Amino acid sequence: MKDFLVRWLMIPVLLLTFAGAAYAQLEVIITDYVGKRAPVAIVPFGWEGDTPSAPFDIDNVITEDLKRSGRFAPIAEGGMLQKPTERVDLDFDDWRILKVDAVIIGKVVQTGANVYSVQFQAFDVNSQEQLIGYRMPASRGTMRRVAHRAADMIYEKLTGIPGVFGTKVAYVTARGTGDDRLYTLVVSDTDGENQFTIMESTDPIMSPAWSPDSRELAYVSFEGDAATIYVQTLRSGNRIKVSSRAGINGAPAFSPDGRKLVVTLGGLGGNLDIYVLDLATRQFSRLTRHRAIDTEGTWAPDGRSIYFTSDRSGGPQVYRIEVGGGTAERVTFEGSYNARPRLSPDGKRVALVHLDRGNYRIGVLDLDDKDLLIVSNGTQDESPSFAPNSDSIIYATREGRNGVLEMVSADGLYRQRLGSRAGDIREPVWSPFPRY
Amino acid sequence: MKFSRLIALCLVALLAAGCGGNTMPDPGTDDGTMMDDGDMADTDGFEDRGLGDGEFLDEFDDSDELTMVIYFDFDQSTLRADYADLLQQHASNLANDSRSQIRLEGHADERGSREYNIGLGEQRSQAVRSLLLIQGASAGQISTVSFGEERAAAFGSDEESYELNRRVEIKYVN
Known part of the structure; x- marks a missing residue:
């Protein structure tokens, strides 16, 4: 990696309040800015x-x-x-x-x-x-x-860049401890307004994923102490159980045409591999077959290949495999830990979780020149997700014991925090562009 | 005398209703109405009238007495040698009672990516499952689930908490 020594200029913390909002669980705090x-x-x-x-x-x-x-x-x-x-x-x-x-x-x-x-x-x-x-x-x-x-x-x-102010963010919050812990799947505007609870449970909720038409969210729920993947229609609230096999059902992500999900299944033997689920026929097709952990699949925007995390080389690294099958090709080589890949909608970059000298941070890998740019500066940053204009990334970081959300420009120059008064926030996913 | 009767009472109640975890009233205060409104609410104060005498239990008399949590080293899903006896006992419980069923709940510490941590938790559950199967349990008696980092036992971001969170919990489900 080139030595990306980004000089962070700290400007005074700026609290933006929104007229007419009775209360907001998220508020925008500009944390870092470099540039004109x-x-x-x-x-x-x-x-x-x-x-x-x-x-x-x-x-x-x-x-x-x-x-x-x-x-x-x-x-x-x-x-x-x-x-x-x-x-x-x-x-x-x-x-x-x-x-x-x-x-x-x-x-x-x-x-x-x-x-x-x-x-x-x-x-x-x-x-x-x-x-x-x-x-x-x-x-x-x-x-x-x-x-x-x-x-x-x-x-x-x-x-010259499409704006994303009209887009949404889905995320998971957790409040309380022990048996009182309550997990909520929330959709809000990117400024934190218009919060809408999609699902609430005393069992963990994980891995929300938008359908490409932004009408549905896939997610994992542990209701009944078993992992199940649901697809829920936002407008009606109806949900369909799409994967509830024995063992792990996890890490769903929609194909660009919305007809399929890439998922992780573990089965009775607990060997995590990548599968593609056809939502119309409910047929699973197995994409990887390896005794290592293969998980966190995501589609390339052209729909032809899937990027995923595998620790087949020892530690977790990002791999790519054709949807039709074949041999998985390793994508990341720098460092001992690269996981949870998410592609920019223009297909040029991969956001991922990178272990950077003891800190888990968000990296942006340029697929052309293979440069890895570290764009976050926390200790446990995770779950990066690109804006639909490929220009920004939202991810989860820590503030004390709680998770909070941050957005950063893909060049790492501008970062802002979505502050929280609502417990532990995690796993943000940026919606596609709205339909007008 | 009074104290030992209290312990016996608790053990009986533990067997009957699983009162473990409830705060016991202070034996020094002899107010019979100061009862927790939880699992012991149907007992009649500290007088054990109508209950008969309790009995002390052998160490492995009931599966609830076995250690139910197994801890793992950082980034490891191999079982530490000092858990061998414990797991043998659980395996015997299962082998001796074919109706007995357990759920193995794997967990990871909070570091790193969430779905990858689901994988790490599952590998730990599977390590326990494999050993129990070798030691006489049958496959139909054991289910696994991994919560990854989603259900932490300790909420700190320090090595002490991480150690408590890298674990498999054994749950008897019937």
Whole structure:
């Protein structure tokens, strides 16, 4: 490995609070940042409706999203020389003085009892050209999603990278001790809002995995002191038991077409191997046959091969095997411990757990040049999962006795923590892009 | 006198209802109403009227008296030699009573990846299972499950806790 000596610049801990949230179990704390943030202005949105103020603070959500991305420094509202809500009122000189690169304006117009129209425009201050303009219908119930979508569109226009503010994160929490321990499978927005309990149990819940259409989660539950893999539909809450063989049923991951799961089965003899389960026919096909531990399978985005963890060489390392079978090929060589591979959706990199001089940290392996970059700095970091734009990774780390979540840019330069007041949080998995 | 009767009472209750783990009332306070509302709630205070005399048990009189947890070295699933006698006793229990069934619950310490730790816990369960089968238990009597690091016995992030967590728990399930 090249000597990636990343100089972490600690900035003061920043607590972002969210207007209108009665409580939030997760809150965003920017922990580390290296690099330039582009100054932008998000002007408070206008409001045309039959109440004194808008039912939802759209521009605040956009501001927080852009701030959280690590690439932008939205200027404070108090410093703005004008607060236009339409193009005709926009004076670029007032923004050039403030040295902002882009200015974003918009308004919310009420057109019915619970019918609104949200419009926004982003302008390049230097060229004075519109970068994007868009209008979306909304109701009070969809306002937050509309705001995240607006932020996603603006982010993509400004950076060339699709935004992930409208995506979700699934994770597992554990609270209490002994017989009172309660495990919960939760889905929330990536800013910690909109938490939704998918499943709750006094027995452990593990290894959540999104279906590619983001309608379902596969997970492992130990109800009745046996490992079982379920696939649960989020909207209905219905779940199907898809694997409950003797011994271990673990580590599910959906194929890119959503029709199959790669799973780990142990059987009565307890020899963990990788299997592919066809969800329509319920047929298992065995992919590895080795007396070592083979587990943590995950599909390459092209659907043709599966990456997995195996300790056939002594310690755990990442291997790759064609879905049609064949010989497993070793992928990682650096260090004594590389496990839990997850591919970036663009197929270029593998995030994994790497033992780095006594600390378990998140590594990003470039599949082209084989460089391994360590992007986390905890002692027991685990469960990396790529954002659908391949640009960020979410993982679990420790804060005292509790697990908390962190997000890091795939280049390791920007990191933020999702702080917790809700016990031990683990196994975050980033959803696919939402369907619009 | 009173103290020994209390112990006998507890042993009887332990056999009848498994009171192990409940806090016993302090024998120094002779208030007969100060009972735990748990497993002994149906006994009538400290007077053992109607219970008959208890009896002391031999060391291996009941499987509940056997050590039920086996610990492992770091990154190891091989059984330490000092567990040989204990496992022989469990194997005999199973061999002598074909209706007897156990579940072996394998565990790992918290370090490293969770599903890989499921694998490590399972290897430990299987090490115990293999030995019990060799020593006369039959395959149908033993099931295994691995909780990996999900059900820690100790919650610290230190070597002491890790040692307590690298274990197989033997559970008699009938």
